[in-house]
Amino acid sequence: MNRSTDFYVDGKRHILVADDEMINRELLENILCDEYDVLMAEDGEMAYDVIKENRNTLSLILLDLMMPKLNGLDLLPRLKEDPDLKGIPVIVLTSDQASEVESLKRGAADFIPKPYPQPDVIKARISRSIELAEDRQIISATERDELTGLYSSEYFYRYGEQFDKYHPDSDMDALCLDVNHFHIVNERFGMAKGDEILKRIADCLTKTFPASDCVICRKTADTFLVYCSHRDDYTSITDKMSEVCGDMPTSVRLRIGVYAYCDKKLDIRSRFDRAKIAADLIRNNYSVFVSMFDEKLMEKELFAEQLVDEFPKALAEKQFKVFFQPKFNITGDKPVLSSAEALVRWFHPTLGMISPGRFIQLFEEDGLIAQLDEYIWRSAAETIADWKNRLGISVPVSVNLSRAEMYDPALVETFDKITSEYGITPEDIYLEITESAYVRDSDQIVDRVKELRDHGFFIEMDDFGSGYSSLNMISELPIDALKLDMMFIRNAFDKINDTRMISIVIDIADYLGVPVIAEGVETEEQYLALKKLGCTIIQGYYFSKPVPADEFERFLTEKGS
Ligand code: C2E
Ligand code: MG
Ligand code: MG
Numbered sequence: 001m002n003r004s005t006d007f008y009v010d011g012k013r014h015i016l017v018a019d020d021e022m023i024n025r026e027l028l029e030n031i032l033c034d035e036y037d038v039l040m041a042e043d044g045e046m047a048y049d050v051i052k053e054n055r056n057t058l059s060l061i062l063l064d065l066m067m068p069k070l071n072g073l074d075l076l077p078r079l080k081e082d083p084d085l086k087g088i089p090v091i092v093l094t095s096d097q098a099s100e101v102e103s104l105k106r107g108a109a110d111f112i113p114k115p116y117p118q119p120d121v122i123k124a125r126i127s128r129s130i131e132l133a134e135d136r137q138i139i140s141a142t143e144r145d146e147l148t149g150l151y152s153s154e155y156f157y158r159y160g161e162q163f164d165k166y167h168p169d170s171d172m173d174a175l176c177l178d179v180n181h182f183h184i185v186n187e188r189f190g191m192a193k194g195d196e197i198l199k200r201i202a203d204c205l206t207k208t209f210p211a212s213d214c215v216i217c218r219k220t221a222d223t224f225l226v227y228c229s230h231r232d233d234y235t236s237i238t239d240k241m242s243e244v245c246g247d248m249p250t251s252v253r254l255r256i257g258v259y260a261y262c263d264k265k266l267d268i269r270s271r272f273d274r275a276k277i278a279a280d281l282i283r284n285n286y287s288v289f290v291s292m293f294d295e296k297l298m299e300k301e302l303f304a305e306q307l308v309d310e311f312p313k314a315l316a317e318k319q320f321k322v323f324f325q326p327k328f329n330i331t332g333d334k335p336v337l338s339s340a341e342a343l344v345r346w347f348h349p350t351l352g353m354i355s356p357g358r359f360i361q362l363f364e365e366d367g368l369i370a371q372l373d374e375y376i377w378r379s380a381a382e383t384i385a386d387w388k389n390r391l392g393i394s395v396p397v398s399v400n401l402s403r404a405e406m407y408d409p410a411l412v413e414t415f416d417k418i419t420s421e422y423g424i425t426p427e428d429i430y431l432e433i434t435e436s437a438y439v440r441d442s443d444q445i446v447d448r449v450k451e452l453r454d455h456g457f458f459i460e461m462d463d464f465g466s467g468y469s470s471l472n473m474i475s476e477l478p479i480d481a482l483k484l485d486m487m488f489i490r491n492a493f494d495k496i497n498d499t500r501m502i503s504i505v506i507d508i509a510d511y512l513g514v515p516v517i518a519e520g521v522e523t524e525e526q527y528l529a530l531k532k533l534g535c536t537i538i539q540g541y542y543f544s545k546p547v548p549a550d551e552f553e554r555f556l557t558e559k560g561s
Helices: 022-032 044-053 072-081 097-105 119-143 153-166 182-189 191-208 235-244 268-281 295-316 360-365 369-391 403-407 411-422 442-454 486-495 500-512 524-533 549-560
Strands: 013-018 036-041 058-064 090-094 110-113 172-179 214-220 223-229 254-259 290-292 320-329 336-348 352-354 397-401 429-434 458-464 481-484 516-519 537-539
Touching: 013 022, 013 044, 022 036, 022 119, 036 044, 044 058, 044 072, 058 072, 058 119, 072 090, 072 097, 090 097, 090 119, 097 110, 110 119, 119 153, 153 214, 153 223, 153 268, 172 182, 172 191, 172 268, 182 191, 191 214, 191 223, 191 235, 223 268, 235 254, 254 268, 268 290, 268 295, 295 336, 295 360, 295 369, 320 369, 320 549, 336 369, 336 537, 336 549, 360 369, 369 397, 369 403, 369 411, 369 429, 369 549, 397 403, 403 442, 411 429, 411 442, 429 442, 442 458, 481 486, 481 500, 486 500, 486 516, 486 524, 500 516, 500 524
Parallel strands: 013 036, 013 058, 058 090, 090 110, 254 290, 336 397, 397 429, 429 458, 458 481, 481 516, 516 537
Antiparallel strands: 172 223, 172 254, 214 223, 320 336, 320 537, 336 352
């Protein structure tokens, strides 16, 4: 337990005078009573009781060495062994020079010889000892995290650097440990339980990583850092650590990011930034609990950071462009253009063209996707209106929606606004919603989809087959088309040469009474096979890559002619 850092009690510091001779006690009381609140004890045991009782407020002990019941020399080690008492400075009162040395060895801060020197000398020694002890106490209060008793991060980094100095040749690992979904603990079980879990983790860490070659700290609420000699296996450690969270819901588990064999030229904080990058990478993974950092990861992370930073400027400068990829209906003799998909591309001033595969997920994680998507939906609507007005041809264009947007209560209103602003109809703009969006909170998503359909919008389920929705759920889904995940095509033609899975999906679509759209169709062989299997619509490089709006016009004019 920490001693109080409020040093003044009732305006004066408390001092204990422990001396069996009344004359000595009175003498000292007279000297000190103006500045201090003086407590008295006339033997060693009484002194010990007074000290324990006043352990949080006592500023100093004046201790006579020769006392009945318990003498000062025996009391000293008792005080120094007790974590609650060892911070209280003790000045010994003695006439015996040999005991002075012995008492200093046993932890006394100073001594005052008997017979007593001038009152000013006594006062000066007392106030200096109190000052020193209080300074030390302030330092140790900031050094330790109050809840767990582990180092605070500031001291941790300093000790880490010191460790390097003394062990320059040790291979060191930087670890960042984080509790997945720790907020659940606080929200569902209360802060006290949360604190208990954190303390349990701290205890387990202290046992697992001995102080001889490890330094540990709690960095923020549920993040711990460990700097330790290299180990090959951290999986067994996460297993052990997870037992600590054993009575919590299974989603509450500890994950570790490891930056192994730290480059010591790198400053110590950056080493732990790397460990954190690795830890964050498995944030939403429910089966992997240890993640190792590597340089490629770092590059990816830096690149991602750059893209996120530059997003606002890129949006303002219209660096995002919509490309269009045609979809052809293949049920007749000749393929006929049926619609198009709007796909974003980022034309970066220095990095060149960046494909959406590199930034969509990132922007979804950083909450930027809604801004980008609305911009893309509007650009697509503008182009649709332009084709209609200028060429007199209308082809529906599908736009992609991200999962987060399905929770936006204003989503339907946004699409209503877009169609009316650009003078197009809901039949002109189709919405692609990825299958995985339906998997969690499906009731809420299904309600939103119904709302969109009630307003006349046509819904295509994108990447069907990748999101693991149950067959049972599919029969209830309000959708207008199934877009087969590209993996079905890859697997059927490149790997196993077996199209049975595609047949099954086409059967499901038939049962639901909706067309199947196959995307990623690259060869004539695939096109013909899909046609034979009864697939309705095809999208892929076989017909065209996604192209800019002006290039896409050739498909429109061909269709119009
Ligand atoms: P998606 O919606 O499933 O789009 C199909 C992807 O397949 C596109 O990749 C397209 O260029 C690519 N593709 C089409 N035909 C072929 C082919 O024959 N072979 C191969 N290998 N690929 C083909 P892209 O444009 O890179 O987009 C990737 C994903 O990014 C999209 O997958 C979509 O989920 C997302 N995305 C694209 N634009 C947007 C957008 O404006 N908003 C949102 N939220 N997501 C978007
Ligand atoms: Mg799509
Ligand atoms: Mg798709």
